[in-house]
Each structure stands twice: as C-alpha cells, then as structure tokens.
Amino acid sequence: MELLSNRPLHASVPDKYVFPPEKRAALLHDAPSSDVALPVVDLQRAYLSDAGRRRLVAEEIIKAGKEFGFFQVVNHGVAEDAVRAFRKASAEFFAMPAEEKLPYCSDDQSKPFRVASSTSYDRNQTRYWRDYLKLRCHPVSDELVGHWPAKPESFRSSLAEFSAQVHELAQTLLLLIAEGLGLDEGFFAGDLSGGDTQMNVNYYPPCPDPSVTLGLLPHCDRHLLTVLSQGDVAGLQASYRGRWLLVRPVPGAFVINFGHQMEIVTNGVLASVEHRALTNSAVARMSVATLIMPKMDCRIGPAPDMVSEENPAKFREFVFREFMAAYDTAAANREDVLEYFRIEQH
Ligand SMILES: O=C(O)CCC(=O)C(=O)O
Numbered sequence: 001m002e003l004l005s006n007r008p009l010h011a012s013v014p015d016k017y018v019f020p021p022e023k024r025a026a027l028l029h030d031a032p033s034s035d036v037a038l039p040v041v042d043l044q045r046a047y048l049s050d051a052g053r054r055r056l057v058a059e060e061i062i063k064a065g066k067e068f069g070f071f072q073v074v075n076h077g078v079a080e081d082a083v084r085a086f087r088k089a090s091a092e093f094f095a096m097p098a099e100e101k102l103p104y105c106s107d108d109q110s111k112p113f114r115v116a117s118s119t120s121y122d123r124n125q126t127r128y129w130r131d132y133l134k135l136r137c138h139p140v141s142d143e144l145v146g147h148w149p150a151k152p153e154s155f156r157s158s159l160a161e162f163s164a165q166v167h168e169l170a171q172t173l174l175l176l177i178a179e180g181l182g183l184d185e186g187f188f189a190g191d192l193s194g195g196d197t198q199m200n201v202n203y204y205p206p207c208p209d210p211s212v213t214l215g216l217l218p219h220c221d222r223h224l225l226t227v228l229s230q231g232d233v234a235g236l237q238a239s240y241r242g243r244w245l246l247v248r249p250v251p252g253a254f255v256i257n258f259g260h261q262m263e264i265v266t267n268g269v270l271a272s273v274e275h276r277a278l279t280n281s282a283v284a285r286m287s288v289a290t291l292i293m294p295k296m297d298c299r300i301g302p303a304p305d306m307v308s309e310e311n312p313a314k315f316r317e318f319v320f321r322e323f324m325a326a327y328d329t330a331a332a333n334r335e336d337v338l339e340y341f342r343i344e345q346h
C-alpha cells in the first residue's frame, strides 16, 4: 500500500489526487467568514458540583450545538501531557520507515488497528491527501492493546491514557447535553454510547498545491459524538448556513461535533453538520478524532421527550447496525444516508 507518509516530501501533486474544479476547496462557496467564530465553551464549571452553574454550561452547549453543530471546549479535564504524548507517538508512527508500517496497512474495516491512505468516505476515484490510523480504543483490554503497534515504544501506553481521559470528557459532555435538553441524566449512558469506540488519527502531509486537493471530502460523522484534537494547524471547516467556517485552532481545546445518531435521537434538534479538511503546503497537520458510538444492536429513534405535536418524529426506529450499512452504501453523503431513515412529513 502506498502511504503519503512514506515519502518525506512531495514535489508535485500526482494526477490521481487532483479533484475536479467544482470539488476543490477554493471554489466551494467560500465566502469570507471571519465575522463568525465557533463558540468556545469553558467546561471548568462543569466539574463543580454547583447545580446552577452546571446548568449554565449545559445551556451554553445546547445553544452552540443548535446554532453550529460544532463547538470547542477548554478546561475540559484532559491533561495536556496526555494529549501531547499520544500526538507525539502518532506522529512518530507515521514517520517510521515504510516497512515498519507495512504489517498494519489494510483496507479491512474489521481490523482493530490499521493504517491506510486516502479514501474512506466515498468511492470516488480521486484520492484525498491523507493517511490515517483507524483503531479501536475502548474498552481497553489486554487483547485490544495487543493489536496496537509495539512501535513507537510509547504508542500503547500513551493511547490507553489518552483514550481513558477523552472518554471521561465524552461522558461529561453527554451528561451535560442530556441535562441541557431536559432528558434523563442517564439518557446517553448504556447502549447509546456504549459501543466500541473508534479513533481516526488523520495525517495530512504538506501538499505542494492545496488548491487542487482535499484532505477529507465533506462528510458527516456516523456515530453519536466526536471529540477531536486538531492540534495547532488549521484545516478543519464546518458547514454553516451555506458556507464554510474555519474551525480556528484554540490551544489545548477539543472540537466537539455531533454524529448522525445525535441528530436522530434528538429528533433534529442537535444536527450532524458536514465538515471537511483542507491541506496546506507549509506543515503536516494531524487530527485525532474519537468517535463515541452506540452498540451495534442498539435500537435508535427519536427520544419520546424530543417528539411533540409541533415537532413530530422525523426518523423511524432502526438498529444501529442498519445505519452503518446504509452509511457505507450512501458513501457518507448526508442526505443520501438520512433518506433511509426519514419519515415523510405531511
Ligand atoms: O482532520 C480533521 O480536522 C477532521 C477529521 C474528521 O472529520 C474525521 O476524522 O471524521
């Protein structure tokens, strides 16, 4: 398998990475958007037991979630050292010689750890300017850790630590979201958030011509909640009212967005928003996305409390496994996927 990261520098963009003009980033309704910034929510207060202050944070999250479907969190409780250590180990993994990565190269999605390049969200012939690790990170067991690479040396321990802390953050966020929506405290606990957690470590090497490539094509995440460390290199854009909003790197922050399952259980209140990644010519960019997901046999549908006469059920009930299959068939196109599950409104 050909990985972009197998070569230290790329002098030009090979044809197979060149997108047709209508798909290129610069031409996708890129109105200047400097006037709008994604909300940054200070979670510090969430750790206080003061119910009144927690309520305020929960409300802030719901407000940001309804408006943008994306927000950033700071003072989130994940230690800086844990983030730094795993990001460093991942960067070292990509920097290893090709033969060290070769045993892990695979397009078999059932593997608990693999490295691959380029496509995953559509079957388009054009390739994305991206290598990625796809791995299962939770629940941690000796068996699972045994699937993770033994090199670089710090990879396994730093991943276990990072994953545990990010999980705690995700649980906190889900509690706050439930509270903010007026749902039972434990609404998201159990099967809805209890599936095997996946992680994407996306690596976008410097690209000689960012104007003709994309790191990731526009897509929505298929899971419940995404907790993303994008580091300090910009590149992520979120769709906002028909244009693309840059998710500006905030030191130490995590970017939070909702997957399709959140949109469905909240009956459309917290929508899953399309996003994409751009490349740049100056430096490599790396993002680490932790995807909280339901158990495969979890029954999913709009929560009864989110359905009313004014807001009738927008989606039918299904089993999560069905959704995963539909997502693959629809190649991650937002409307094509939801089509399978929408209830026609009259
Ligand atoms: O690289 C990024 O910032 C976005 C990554 C992403 O959207 C994903 O892994 O699903």
Ligand SMILES: [Fe+2]
Residues within 6 Å of the ligand: 219, 220, 221, 275
């Ligand atoms: Fe994503």
